[in-house]
Amino acid sequence: MDITLPPRLMPVFAALEQAGARILLVGGAVRDSLLGLPVHDWDLEVSGLSENRLEACLAPFAAHRVGARCAVWVVAGAEIALPQSGGIPDPHLPWSIAARRRDFTVNALAWDWRTGQVLDAVGGLRDLQExxxxxxxxxxxxxxxxxxxxxxxxxxxxxxxxxxxxxxxxxxxxxxxxxxxxxxxxxxxxxxxxxxxxxxxxxxxxxxxxxxxxFPALAALQAAPQRPDAHPEGDVWIHTGKVLAEAAKLRQDQPARDIVLMLAALLHDLGKAICTRRDARQIWRAIGHEQILAPATLFLSRYFPGAHLLSQIIPLLRWHGAPHALFHAQAGRKAYARLALQVPDRGLLLDLALADAQGAGHRDVPAITSTREIWQQLGLWETLPDALLRGEDLLDLGISPGPRLGQILRSAYQKQVLESHRDRRVLLKAMRGLFPELNLPGAPSC
Missing domain, CATH: 1.10.110.30 (Hydrophobic Seed Protein)
Structure with missing residues (x-):
């Protein structure tokens, strides 16, 4: 068997072999290569060298050691370790014994770089086939x-x-x-x-x-019913699984983008476990579930912390049902413009709304096409327009820095987008009717 290694690893392999090491590629890289899947993790097990000798060989490649006890180094995007038994490094431990400490049999396969042989001590090849x-x-x-x-x-x-x-x-x-x-x-x-x-x-x-x-907020979805006519697939747990599968089809091999979409798909209906009730006709309804954001915020804050990621995902959760609601209400263009202002990425919102609909069994989703077309017509699809009024403009008009200045700027931008303003002077004139302080005597007309 032949496995193509990343070029960045070749100098490391050469140095190790020159030092007399036996190099085994282990774990997911062997498994995925045998399955014809992309390799994401490169893990090496090196035998025949002492701990000090291995560290000296890796030093020229800016390797850094991880863990206080285990003899593991990270170098060139790979993890390199000595064989271990009971947590104790043993440079001469045979693979047949070292393999016993691995988790699953398909991860206990090794590939000898020198011979090209796949080593299977625990039946991993059979499990891979089955x-x-x-x-x-x-x-x-x-x-x-x-x-x-x-x-x-x-x-x-x-x-x-x-x-x-x-x-x-x-x-x-x-x-x-x-x-x-x-x-x-x-x-x-x-x-x-x-x-x-x-x-x-x-x-x-x-x-x-x-x-x-x-993850209690996610586990609670298993007990959250849905109205059968809108969700024939079953409860919120089943629905979320289907939405995840549909969202996965919309991944673009762009991790920073895709993780936002997938986390939004995972968390989009957490509110249903809290607010689902029977109405007067004994029909299950989850009115306002998009507004219950605390469980999702808690999950993200613990496992995916960071203001940037939070600011991208929470608006998607809040507005994921809006494209369908606007379409069925035959809303006007201003309502669609207002929605465009609510989310940092309109494409991601439509992807989430599409996955949500398809997860409920709807293949034809005209609301998505309609929303995209309206945003394109309004010039709000790919990017939002630059602000006509900026902070320095308001400072020139005598507005002092502070919360009020920010309030005026936000209001001006919303008015600009919702009313399709293209001229700064016209926008400023409209804003003077809302904020008296913009009418200072002798103030320039911007």
């Missing part, structure tokens, strides 16, 4: 609770099934997931959402392994 995810050994598998979540993630990423024995162990492990650092869980969520090939299977595997119980 599309089965199976733990290597129960006694070592339980060392890391994160493996319960990873099982669900890999089920969706590989489109495999999880064997029964592994399910039982994962359910016991999942109880400890809330105790793990949020950063470790974030990485698994990110991989699940960005790499998943079968998101519905991954979503159900989160429930199957018990991992979803670590």
């Amino acid at each position: 599309k089965r995810l199976r733990m290597v050994r129960p006694d070592t598998f339980v060392e890391d609770p994160l493996r319960a979540f990873r099982a669900a993630r890999l089920v969706g990423q590989l489109n495999f099934h999880l064997d029964a024995a592994s399910v039982g162990i994962c359910q016991k492990l999942a109880v400890a997931l809330p105790e793990l650092p949020a950063e470790r869980l974030r990485k698994e969520w990110e991989a699940l959402l960005l790499r998943g090939r079968n998101l519905r299977r991954a979503w159900d595997a989160l429930a199957q392994t018990g991992s979803i119980q670590a």
